[in-house]
Amino acid sequence: MNNRTVQLVLLYCALLGIAVLLLAPFAWLLSTALKAESADLFAFPPQWIPDPIVWSNFAKAWDILPFMRYLLNTFYIAIATVAINVLLSSMTGFALARMHFPGRQFILYAVLATTMVPFQVLLIPLFIVTLKLGLVDSYAGVILPVAVNAFGIFLLRQAFSTIPKDLEDAARIDGCSDWHIFSRIMVPLVKPALATLAAFTFVAQWNDFIWPLIVLKNRDLYTLQLGLASLQGVFGVNWRYISAASIIALVPTVLFFLLTQRFFTKGMTAGAVKG
């Protein structure tokens, strides 16, 4: 073998080794979820492939918690958040990118400055506002406080900035209204940025934990993550059920990510480093 082949083999070994290291916890989770009641979870050496493989732990987890309810709640909350975020971020980003008005720079910097204050710092006053608005224990209470953020506005602002001015002028001559220019001409041109924002927002909201934990007390409104977290108490230490439930919660996000992954890398590089 020549030097180049050796290097290639070494690279593949390193890549594979890291993949195993990063994904082993998931394999262990799946293995646990498929183990029979009689199988020793703490056997040494660890048994990676269960014998026999049983699926009943999933059914059991599904029985003990109203998973369907949690799935629907989570789905509804995630979709509504995506819709609001995409609409309002593109409207705000559009104005900041294409229109000239006094205070434009100030508003842009103010929006960007919000990223310096993490959510956790505002947790308590945010809860108080939500309480005063009567939104505690409601879908709106979970959605509205996190629906718009600097990432979305800035991402869309950057996307709208790159559109040539001629398009706008042509539409203007044709007598289009401002809203018409925005919704019919400009928005279709920033579809990739919209898809990126939608994908990010969906996963973020699907996985969100701290805010739903604070704002939702009624178990009928619980998201998957809240249900899963509460499960640890319910099952005591039955790791088979907990593992099965975790997998039920994990699979939708991973599938969604696999289908939309190209938007993820795009969004991160657009949002993280400018210029």
Add this chain to the structure above:
Amino acid sequence: MYNRHSPYVFMAPGLLLLAVFFAYPLVDTFWLSLHKYNLFNTPEYIGLDNFRRAMDDELFWRVLANTLLYALIVVPSITVISFVLALLVNSSIRGIHFFRTAYYIPVVTSIVVAGIVWKWVYNADGLLNATLQGLGLSGTSWLVDTRGLPSVILSAFGFETDALWASEPAIALVAIAVVTLWKASPYYMIIYLAGLQGIPKELEEAAQVDGANRWNVIRHVTLPAVRPYTLVVCIMATIASLRTFGEVYVMTGGGPFHRTNLLSYYIYTLGFKYLEVGYAAAVSLLLLCIILLLSYVNFRFAGGDLDGDRQ
């Protein structure tokens, strides 16, 4: 030209949400921090008492020390690991997209699932101990053990010590930091990858032609070229590590004996468990000051002469 009212109409809904759910709570934090308030009483103005209380609160100092120690473990490790990962996946070999995708899966895993998975790995009879046992080493109950990392390592080789220097960082804190590294490094890897892909190929090739070995190319060409990305990674990782909440909530609840209690979690317990709303707001502001200060420090160190590079 656009109608002169249009910009405000377009921005109104988005900015309204930011005003109600960001600006107002931010101002309210300052106001609350000067009051004694438990959500039910009439807020009572007490000046800076909440801040004085923090200065005398031993638990606050303990938690602050934990948080800084945690950031000190996480930020440098994450920067190095994500850079190395990016170097590895910055290649055009067959199947590289599979690896990039596979590495990213921990990032899209929710903190609740991640916490459960790792609790199971760290369990006294869990995967980690089984692996260690296979290597002939003895494990421990990683999230419950109150000892420090140095004393655990020493005891694995048969030396028992209670010395103060061996008690920090707590083994449970390191265990939580590992989860953060696992979950966040691939995210920063993608940021570094964007940086690496922006480096002109000729630059590295020229250095190789000049006889530089791989290590020298990385050190003198690649690293300086991705410096703006390093700054972004450092600042983002610092802020993220200082606000860590989910890992603590799901895995340890701040235990054992507050050894994994971090500021965000402490604020949460103060506000929502003990209803010490005013005091919690004061501690939140202290956390905000630390975040702004450390971001500034990062900027000075990692990006201090960024403009100089461009000239």
